[in-house]
Amino acid sequence: MMRQVELVERVKGYDANADEDALNRAYVYAMKMHGSQTRASGDPYFSHPIEVAGILTELKLDHSSIITALLHDLVEDTDVTLDQIESMFGRDISRLVDGVTKLTRLELQSEQTQHAENFRKLLLAMSEDIRVLLVKLADRVHNMRTLKYIESADKRRRIARETMDIYAPLAERIGMQGFKDELLDLSFTELNPEGRASILTRLEFLQSQGDDLSNLIVEDLKRSLAKDGVEACVSGRRKTPYSIWTKMQHKNIAFEQLSDIMAFRIVVGTVEDCYRALGTLHAHYSVVPGRFKDYISTPKPNGYRSLHTGLIGPERHRIEVQIRTRDMHDVAELGVAAHWKYKQSEIKIDGRQYRWLRELLDILEHTANPEEFLEHTKLEMFQDQVFCFTPKGDLIALPRGATAVDFAYAVHSEVGDTCVGAKVNGRIIPLRAGLENGDQVEILTSRTQTPSPDWEQFVVSGKAKARIRRFVHMKEREQYSELGRQILLKSFREEGYELSDKALGGTLKKFKADTLDDLYAAVGKGNTAAREVLIAVYPGVRDTAKRRQLWPFRGRSRANKAKSTALPIKGLIPGMAVHYARCCHPLPGERIVGIVTTGKGVTVHTIDCETLASFEDTPERWIDLAWDLADSEETHTGRLHVVVANEPGSLGDLSTIIGKNLGNISNLKITNRSLDFFEMLVDVEVQDAKHLTDIMAALRAAPVVISVEKARR
């Protein structure tokens, strides 16, 4: 473990202005707060942040990054809060620590994150300051270096797999070759120890065969360059077991040549020197066709620049050579970190967010290879999202610009519908406030709350929009529905009826409504006229007005008078006595038939009267009759079989309804009386069959009426 003095000296070594005091305080603070916690290795926990800081000094990162590394696990693993860190080390540091903490929390989610590719993008998108990502990568490097101490093989493999799928590509993406190689090799060691061992054995064998060979080649290259006056640093480097392994996998070949295991590097002063060195090599040695690549004029997406060429080198060995300047070399090794180093002077202390991400994207954009950059476009799309956490740590992805209301709906529709407020990172915020990457959002709800139409103005997610719109429509409909109910209530009252669910229930089909509310809403919106509904329930209403004019029915006096006038029936034999059957009470409008009875004359029955069965054998007694209704003022008696609820006022209701429909009760006989019902026969004087049908419809609509049928006996 790196000692305090050593760490501070290292930072001071490359950055004379580094805040020595803050570095010392961070070192001691991390040590104190992690206290007696231990790592799987048995080491004290605080050795981990100190090692991570040490790794970052190799990248010559600024003191803020180093301090962040020292503090990076405090918020997640101890009681230390961000506020405490801010008060001790300032806003910049607390923001960076917060960033790393969020990535760590994200990491904990990663088991459920199926798609490594998306997860990498997520990490990138969340690392608003590239230093956050650098600390996280160094964190992973150290965790991988100490992976072997973790007891569970499953856990080791999971972490190694995750490193290979997510962190190594991420390191490559931002150009950190060193991190990438180490992460891959450590993962490889865990995931395929046999494969790695076999490659190492083979490498050692090859190297023992040509131990001096690489030195020989380096010297030969140096001599050639010196002859042409190019000042250069030449070195040979063994490829990593993992890169050899993947090459073997992809190309399905065995490795036996020097070019398979060694790469030679020439570092020169200027870009011009790069091309001069290339010219020299191509003049002195044979060129392997198809191996030359100019990444100087066309850098790789991650900012990598170099000339690559393949030669038949000294001793007729095939070799690969990379030519680059010192700056290019730094970028190749350190990637974004090197980039950061050169731009250090431009960094503002208050640390503008997104600034580094934008720079990273700039680097990524400088590419001519569309294939490699397909991915980048996806990355940009990814920038359209914002990632927040529930208090339990679940990750919620939302469109950028999303508000607490969007978040609430994303959690659950019901949470959205009832949300009244939100806490972001523990502080109450307005519902319309935009959320930031990594915010922890707690939604406050109230059962009495309902979605506000105003919300529609500021939510951005489709789900929230749809739910709110639906609710607003529902609310609107409720209002229309209530209005419609009031209108109907009034129209019914004007005609002297009570509006009841029962009354309306039978008309739903006619108005193509599924529920009463639908019908009310239709009336409220004016799509259906209240009077139409009234008539549908009480068909008699339509005719009542007309009847009042044409047929000012006044009960018994009129009935008495009727007896003296001729019956409005066609087909009678003049002079023959006629009377209506008491079994079926035929009414005008109904089909009728006459039965001749000797000494009694003609009895008029309805065509469906059951009594007629007894005359089936004597067809000679039947005569065809029909109503002759022109100008008729005759009244007729219809008999109804009615069942009403046995409750106060039910008989009153019955007579009121019949009266309103201009019917006159001439006789009423209760035939059965139970605890719950009255069963009765009611004789009603009406104008015709339709008049009686209207009355029956009105009765059926009455809540107290259980059933109404025309009596058939």
Ligand code: MN
């Ligand atoms: Mn850590």
